[in-house]
Amino acid sequence: MKSFPAGGIHPSDNKLTAGNKIERLAIPSSVAIPVSQHIGAPAEVIVNKGDIVKTGQVIACSKGFVSTNIHSSVSGKVNKIEEIADASGFKQLAVFIDVEGDEWEPSIIRSSDVDSNITLSSEEIIKRCQEAGIVGMGGAAFPVHVKLSVPEGKKCDVLLINGVECEPYLTSDHRLMLEHGEEIIIGVSILMKALKVDTAMIGIENNKPDAIENLQKIASRFLGITILPLKVKYPQGAEKQLIKALRNREVPMGKLPIDVNTVVQNVGTAFAVYEAVQKNKPLFERVVTITGKTVAKPGNFMVRIGTPISTLIDVAGGVPEDTGKIISGGPMMGKALRNTLSPIVKGTSGIVLFPEEESTRKEVGPCIRCGKCVTVCALKLEPYLMATLSEKGMFERAEEEGVANCCDCASCHYICPAGRPLLDYLRLGKSTVLKMARERAAKKLAI
């Protein structure tokens, strides 16, 4: 069984909700939909206070190419267009809607019959993805139509689908593969048509044997789609690691997957693309896992975008008494929430609650030069060095050492026996170095 060779760690799975069927979360009484839920320019609001909106109606328009539309996830009246504090307390512009009923845009096909007849052309598919606001559902929320638009001079020959879900605790992709496998496979065919490729490989870690079996059965009826089981290793879901595991190709430093003729998409994205293309349904809801060892009723829920996180936590039984941290995302790359009133957005894959004893970090000590961080780095970088350079403000040297290539997987931070907060320093280094690079590029243009 394949995997990526260099680095990697094995945190405990803790897939507590792997057996929980997806339930529909009741629509809350009001939602707050941020206009920036994706990488790229925030969308521009096109509704006003007092407007009546329908579920699936466009409320904010894409601004530029690397941007996408935002749709209302409910029907009701626009209460206000104001800033809301996001999970870290930063203010984000959002459209607040008071819910009235659940009236959908008439153009959306509401029947749940699986439709495998793909009638749209390649260009029409890409256009539909942009109109429907489809972004990468693995958490990065990169606009899909941008990835599908292969730039001039580059070529794609294989589509890779990420069914790995390597973050501990999260099971939303797993449940999608079990309960909506056929829609996912059709979504993959749609993506293959958009990219004009005839080969797709779906990578699934072998801690999900039921998902592998289900998708293998369905994929056998379709041309060119193979399911490949992978050995469990974190961070297998990272683009570059998945490409190495499935195609045995290495994306060079500073380059993108398209440079090795590959495009990678998440299974959740394939599902969203199916709904957008076959059912004319824009992206306004997603599966979110709510879990934790002390949570009373953990589960996987289909949640409307803009629902406050507190609503989801209440349905799961409320915040347990000795909770130390509430994480949005997974425990490796997620963020500890500063307030639970912030809304669920397109990139929210899960909410994990940790008891106090599992929430505190190790005590910080000096680097003992053990080299474990170098051993586990899947990108073959030197985390101890880049982290110390970033800490001391030596950003030019950090740039030379390749800190901009760090994918934030936190394997080094996890393994460090001295408890050094490596990810914090690496993120500082990365953001500073990228800012420096942007300023250099701007200066060059000016000359």
Next chain:
Amino acid sequence: MSSTVIITVVTLLILAFSSSVILYFISQKFKVEEDPRIDQVQEVLPAANCGGCGYAGCRNFAEAIVNAENLEGINCPVGGPDVMAKVAAILGKEAVKSDPLVAVLKCNGAPENRPQKVEYDGAQMCRIKHNYFIGETDCSYGCLGSGDCVVACKFDAIKMDPKTNLPVVDDDNCVACGACVKACPRNLIELRKKAAKNRKIYVACSNCDKGGPAKRACNVACIGCGKCVKVCSYEAITMENNLAYIDATKCKMCRKCVDECPTGAIIEVGFPPKKVKVEVVEDAVQSN
């Protein structure tokens, strides 16, 4: 002496002599012509190489100032007016009058006024905290308390007060080199004109939110009410983005704004305590 020894000594002497002649001619041919004044200027500089002047070390400063047309905008904050006068004398130029400056922290959000709402257990660096979240308090503009400014200071002039979790500037050690200003990710430190007896009057707040959210986050925040602007007779105070600012070059230290400010956001430092008027209650004395 044997002939071997004599030959050895003579050979070595010839080698030494010819090497020194060759070296002399080469050093003359490849000599870098430098203005001798650069060395003279460097002599009188403090040699701290702190970068406070904006140049890469004292030598770089000397090169820049010798090649400059006039001394406008070039100043060594560590050496101060004495050193600048000496430099001006060497270059035969006019010394530029510049006011001494001192670093001032525009935040007074100690925990008693600005309560902590969450705990943070990530890396203790202000720059990292600033990127991650708004901070442990509800004020997204205020001091994060991890001491990036303390680390940046090479003159031992700024230390963290553990009781208030805010940095405190030592006015006598501070040379206004600007390292702490650059280090603070929220631009909370300003180099302000240094007054006699280290007196200061300034708005100790950088919160640009409207009055309601600002006051809810911190008791001593500037709520943008504008009373200080109205009461100042010297037009030294301006209001921008719900935040007042006192121009130290116009301020005459009358302290009317300090009394006027409803939240106590404007602070006075270094003044003697005001005399409290005592009223004699005649009736109470007589009845006893």
